[in-house]
Amino acid sequence: MYCSGHSALGYRSPVYQHVIINLVKKGFIVFAFDPVGQGERIQYYDPNTGQSRMGGPTREHSYPSVQLLLAGTNLVNYMVWDGIRALDYLATRPEVDINRIGVTGRSGGGTQAAYLGAVDDRVKAAAIENYLTSFARLYESKGPQDAEQNLTHGILKGIDHADLLIARLPKASLLIATTNDFFSIQGARETFEQVSTLAKLYPFAQDKLFMVEDDAGHASTRKNREALYAFFQSQLELPGPVTDLEITVPAAAELRVCASGQVSTSTPSENLFSLNKKHASTIQPTFPKHPLSLPDVSFIKELVGFNQPLDTVNNVFTGRVARKGYVIEKYFTYSSGGYLIPYLYFKPELPNGKALIYVHPEGKESMALPGSELERMVQSGYAVFCPDLIGIGEMGPGSYKGDAYIDGVSYNMCFMGLQINKTVVGLRSSDIVALRQVITRAFLFDDIYAISVDELASPLLHAALFDEAIKGVLTIGDFATYSTLVNTEYYDSRHAFSLVPNVLLYYDLPILTRAIAPRKYAHLDGKGAGPAILAKIKGFSAK
Known part of the structure; x- marks a missing residue:
């Protein structure tokens, strides 16, 4: 079985067809299928352009994954199930010996081959190309990859690339690598050494683990292909010449299966969005509660990966800008994770004794422009604190984008957090709580x-739930609940950073607006509504 990597053509890619046809010419039956989001299974197909509206396979995988994860699943589930059902089909074919099944794939196809080889005992031999390394080496170099390459809490539970091979012992595996791949060759070598050490402890496993490498980038080479042929010829007992043959690759149109070239436009069918929407509609949240029927705050902290900041003042003053009726003071403090939280303190000339924390997705500098709605609040006597939360402004991602960068949002950062049970929501809510502590301890405000x-409604509501010193919350603009995200096929990518995996199994954001009672909560749909904002805040602070 051949698993295709991240090609919009799926198995029709000339690189993949070269290996597939070579294997066929050597006597193997080869079953190749399109992964979801590729070939004839594009999830966001635009009939006007004949292309994906998302722009490519990694985006086709990552964009719906936020919705899948909110509802308690993962794209890994769907991709592994595709492979299992493919093996089920092969088992029905009279020409197939189900006891002599191999699986291979390169790049993203290597991911699929590694998963399938680990979970399905029918895979006698697995050849995994241009994928296996280690998470430590991957994060030191290329960074986290797209959705299906990340298990929910995988690293947290101790699962690394080596475990996908360890799970196969004593069945045969071949690790195929290149020395200049973005999947670190050092990680590949270390993983192979680790698994080889364990293989020596297994009866009959010593001669079942192999590795080949060649000097190249993220590519298929003749040396590696011939090692792949030899591996399957030996392990699946089909001897013959290993020579890599020159191949005339069929045109992609010749390999079309559906009349229109897409499942979605050829036949009534489901896609990831529709399947997940149906799944989400069946979820009955089982939110843990305290005896007093209040949300279990400790459970939510664990779910979002929240770290309680140390209640200490570590405040650094860096400068001041004078404005008419107020000054802007510049500071930074430290988060629970040890990184900086830069913020601006808008200090009114005639203070009313009340403080506002104002978090904006465009960062603190956007709020410092003369004539802004914030200026009106300061001139009304409110002390306003505007931080750059992690991922925003001076705490932005720098040059890192990842392979699933959609509308200015790096989905890959969400997937790194997925692996270790750290969400952007949890980090940002911790940043807000840390700033509130500074406001109380360093600036002596009680009415905050x-x-x-x-999209910053989610971290703020979580922060208010975790920190009762925040006496009232106002959310402005686009308030997207988790259910709304799951039920909106083309949701706004800015909300990807609101991801909390599995959250809809337990709660949605509206429960947080009720849970902070008897403290005040309000929402304004419009932006730039200075008078309305002031009216709401004055209502919060009225005795």
């Missing part, structure tokens, strides 16, 4: 309220 704009 908080405002968020658009």
Whole structure:
């Protein structure tokens, strides 16, 4: 069985067809199928352009994954199930010996081959090309990859690339690598050494683990292909010449299966979005509660990966800008994770004794422009604190984008957090709580309220739940509940950072707006509504 990597053509890619046809000419039956989001299974197909609206396979995989993860699943589930059903089909074919099954794939196909080889005992031999390394080496070099390459809490539970081979022992595996691949060759070598050490402890496993490498980038080479042929010829007992033959590759149109070239436009069918929407509609949240029927705050902290900041003042003053009726003071403090939280303190000339935390997705500098709605609040006597939360402004991602960069959002950062049970929501809510502690301890405010704009509603509501010193919350603009994200096929990518895996199994954001009672909560749909914002805040602080 051949698993295709990240090619929009799926198994029709000339690189993949070369290996497939070579294997056929050597006597193997080869079953190749399109992974979801590729070939004839594009999830966001635009009939006007004949292309994906997302722009490519890694985006086709990652964009729906936020919705899958919210509802308690993972794209890994769907991809592994595809492979299992493919093996089920092969088992029905009279010409197939189900006891002599091999699986291979390169790059993203290597991911699929590694998973399938680990979970399905029918795979007698697995050849995994241009994928296996280690998470430590991957994160030191290329960074986290797209959705299906990340298990929910995988690293947290101790699962590394080596475990996908260890799970196969004593069945045969071949690790195929190249020395200049973005999947670190050092990680590949270390993984092979680790698994080889364990293989020596297994009866009959010593001669079942192999590795080949060649000097190249993320590519298929003749040396590696011939090692792959030899591996399957030996392990599946089909001897013959290993020579890599020159192949005339069929045109992609010749390999079309559906009349229109797409499942979605050829036959009534489901896609990831529709399947997940149906799944989400069946979920009955089982939210753990305290005896007093309040949400279990400790459970939510664990779910979002929240770290309680140390209640200490570690505040660094870096400068001041004078404005008419107020000054802007510049500071940074430290998060629970040890990184900086830069913020601006808008200090009114005639203070009213009340403080506002104002979090904006465009960062603190956007709030410092003369004539902004924030200026009106300061001139009304409110002390306003505007931080750059992690991923925003001076705490932005720098040059890192990843292979699933959609509308300015690096989905890959969500998937790194997925592996270790750290969400952007959890980190940002911790940043807000850390800033609130500084406001209380360093600036001696007791009446502290908080405002968020658009997608920052989620971290602010979590922060208010975790920190009762925040006396009221106002959310402004696009408030997207988790259910809304799951039920909206083309959701706004900015909300990807609101991801909390498995959250809909337990709660949605509206429960947090009720859980902070008797403290005040309000929402404003419009942006730039200075008078309305002031009216809401004054209502919060009224005695």
